[in-house]
Amino acid sequence: MSGEAQLEALLQIINTSARQAIAEYKKGGNDAPTINSTEFHPIDFATDTVALKKAVRLLEGACQQLCASLAPPQHTVINFAQSYDWACTGVVLRTKVADALQKYPKGLHVSELSQMVGLEKGKLSRVLRVLASKGCFTEVETDVFANNRLSLITLTSSNPGCLARIHAQDVSQGAEVLYETMTEPDYASSYEPDKAPLIYALKKKGLKGSFFDWMKEDAERRENYHRAMIGLGDIMGSLSVLHHYPWNEVKTVCDVGASIGTFSIPLAKMYPHLKITDQDLPEVLVQAKDVWTKDAPQALQSSQVEFIALNFFEESPVKGKDAYYLRNIIHDWPDAEAAIILRNVRKAMEPHSRLLIHDYVLTPASRKPTADYMGADVAPEPMLPNFGAGNSRMYQQDLNMWFIHNAKERTLDDSISLGSAAGLRLEKVYDLAESAVLEFKLA
Ligand SMILES: C[S@@+](CC[C@H](N)C(=O)[O-])C[C@H]1O[C@@H](n2cnc3c(N)ncnc32)[C@H](O)[C@@H]1O
Structure with missing residues (x-):
């Protein structure tokens, strides 16, 4: 051409x-x-x-x-x-600008807004104009700003806003020291979770351990993180799996690393025939039970759901379920840890069981033979085969996983090798247009 x-x-x-x-x-x-x-x-x-x-x-x-x-x-x-959109988004999230604007649909002058959110008016105006120039907030007239459909995502009530806050406030600290962690001898070749860039930055502030240890330290941080997981689902559109996976073919589902029921609450509501087991760390299940009590009390009353604490590095989930669903779990961990999790899940599986890994699936920016994509979508020529910027969030998420956990999003080949080392065979790929579900069975 x-x-x-x-x-x-x-x-x-x-x-x-x-x-x-x-x-x-x-x-x-x-x-x-x-x-x-x-x-x-x-x-x-x-x-x-x-x-x-x-x-x-x-x-x-x-x-x-x-x-x-x-x-x-x-x-x-x-x-x-020089894209500082993240820093400007962080400012409006932390000072709750969108919440302050909610009472003023026609807009509010920065001189009043700045008093409400405690920022100097000239600086606030410049931050808001950066965002308004990309469609987040409307500058109705000079220095008068109003909410719009995009800025509503930064309201404190918004779960995607919680994720944006983690990126702007926390992950960015990891991004800032990327070069150091790629060149300092202790970090450069390491894939240990406690050698992740964010942990490098937080160690200087006294953290010992990994991201999840840091999470345990503070209840508000933990709550924001688990709300952010709901937000990540909204961003990835991962609940599409409710419509595009044959849930009618299974009777029992174990949600491994279920968080507060981000996936399994909607699953329970849409498929009342399913028996669901939610497994996560004990402190997370405490928060999870509160959320289920509020959002899906009927599932508790009818015993549709059970909660069983799990440390997936030390033990297997409950045995013999039809489906083991791991959403945004494997991408949290480097290969060695991911392999332990998969081996532990495999031990619980029976011949009828399937393991569903629901994550992003990265594809190279160079074209491969169509059969190699195993049903995952490929962009038409002359586009880059991986859709280029159309899939930018998955490549950014790959970096996020690196910055936070020293982990990664994986290509199809990476996941096939990881599964095969744990005695699992990839059967099918469900491409949900951003995330994908990889269905494995016992090899
Ligand atoms: C990225 S979140 C994903 C949560 C949920 N699957 C979702 O998609 O919203 C990772 C989850 O793994 C859990 N987790 C971390 N370490 C764990 C461990 N050792 N054993 C069990 N769960 C763990 C976390 O508590 C968290 O809920």
Whole structure:
């Protein structure tokens, strides 16, 4: 394809995928959102977002590829290095700017807003303008800001906002020392969880141990983290698995590392025939029982769910369940630890059991033969086969896992090798347009 033909093909993908996304928003008689929308759209928190996400993955990937092709290269690369959106987002999250604006739908001047949130008005205005220029908050007139559909994500009531706060406040400390941890001898070649970049940074502040030890220290931090896990599910659209996995074929499910029921509460509600076992560390199950009591009391009354404490490095989950579901678990751990978890789950499995690993699946940015993708989606030419920026969150999440845990997101080949070393065979890939479910059986 000539250069111009490639650019034309990208324009075509942008046009078609944007129209597909608009059609998804308009289903059910609603209008599609714009940058000025001030409320969430009903689809924003729908559980099945696969069709919309497939369209947006093409749209974001093709738009960035077109811009990176046509913009001066120095312009694009400086954009990588000087994106301080995370720092500005951190400021509005920590000072609860969106909460303060809730009573002022027509907007509030920074001179009043700054008093409410305790920040100097000139600086606050500059932070808000950075975000408003990318569609988060509206600058209704000079220095008057109002909430919009994107800024609502930064409300204290928002679970994705809890995750954004972890990134802006905590993970960024790891990012800051990335170079040091890649060059200092003790850290450079290590994949131990306590040699992660964030832990390097926190050790200087007195932390001993790993990220989860740090989490144990503080109840508020723990609560924010578990709400962030619900937010991560919303961001990844992982509840699509409720619609795209054959749950009617199984009767018993063990949610390994279940957190506060982020996945298994909606699962219990949608599939009342399932018997669910939630397993996690004992202190997490205390918080989990409170959440189930509030959100799904009928599941407790009918004994649809049971809670069994588990340390997945030291013991196996309950035996003989039809499905062992591990969402955002394996990516928390380097290979050695991930292998122990999988071996312990394998010991609990019987021939009818399946192990479901629900994480991101990374693909190289170079094209492979279609069969090698085992059913995972591949972007059309001339796009990068891994959808480029359309999948940017999974590559960023790979870095997050590195910064926090010295762990990683894995490619299909990585997961196949990890499973096979634990006596498991990959049977099927369910591509949910951002995350994927890998179904393993006993080898
Ligand atoms: C990233 S969260 C994922 C939670 C949940 N599966 C989800 O998708 O929302 C990781 C979970 O692993 C749990 N965990 C960490 N170490 C553990 C261990 N040694 N044994 C059992 N669970 C553990 C954490 O408490 C946390 O709930």
